[in-house]
Amino acid sequence: MTEQQLFAVLLHKGKTKRLIKMLKKEYPDKWQRAYRNVTVAYEELKDRYxxxxxxxxxxxxxxxxxxxxxxxxxxxxxxxxxxxxxxxxxxxxxxxxxxxxxxxxxxxxxxxxxxxxxxxxxxxxxxxxxxxxxxxxxxxxxxxxxxxx
Structure with missing residues (x-):
């Protein structure tokens, strides 16, 4: 996933919810760690746009x-x-x-x-x-x- 694609997902509320829902379904043990990574990625990318x-x-x-x-x-x-x-x-x-x-x-x-x-x-x-x-x-x-x- 490129930086622009990731930011498009993170910026769009519905896409972010779908991503988290998919992570919960596929990785029930690790989805919270992925959620923290998504939050960190958003904070890092947000200043560039x-x-x-x-x-x-x-x-x-x-x-x-x-x-x-x-x-x-x-x-x-x-x-x-x-x-x-x-x-x-x-x-x-x-x-x-x-x-x-x-x-x-x-x-x-x-x-x-x-x-x-x-x-x-x-x-x-x-x-x-x-x-x-x-x-x-x-x-x-x-x-x-x-x-x-």
Whole structure:
């Protein structure tokens, strides 16, 4: 198991519970020792990753709703793509700065018909070990995987 796979298991509460349950079943005598090792591994890996905010522009028709109506079901919402077209979540433009997201909407021709809401989501990203500064530009990532949000 690689470090990233282990951290994905440790970060996800359900996956951690399944791992511990599997350890209890297969190793009834030693599962507590494994649990302590999992805890130590999480504490060691946790400092190498941070939660970083990303933003998407959610659009909605004000004639149909007073605000963005997909707060519970983000994947069903309407977003603005890189090419400034209304799209679903898979093709939505992702921004690292809220101001860039707002500017993207306001330069769009359809901004008179639709209203916007900036949708923030957080993703766990790795911080390089050589980077000790908190400058976000030092460890920018490309487009994040949205299935882990």
């Amino acid at each position: 941070v939660h970083k905010s990303f933003f998407q522009v959610g659009v909605y028709d004000p004639a149909l709703s007073d605000n963005w109506p997909w707060h519970v079901h983000y994947h069903e919402g309407l977003y603005l793509s890189e090419k400034q077209r209304v799209c679903k979540m898979g093709k939505a433009a992702v921004f690292t700065d809220i101001i860039k997201a707002r500017n993207h909407f306001h330069t769009w021709k359809g901004n008179t018909k639709y209203k916007m809401e900036v949708i923030e989501f957080k993703q766990v990203v790795a911080v390089p070990t050589s980077s000790t500064i908190d400058d976000a530009s030092a460890w920018q990532t490309n487009r994040p995987a949205l299935n882990s949000v």
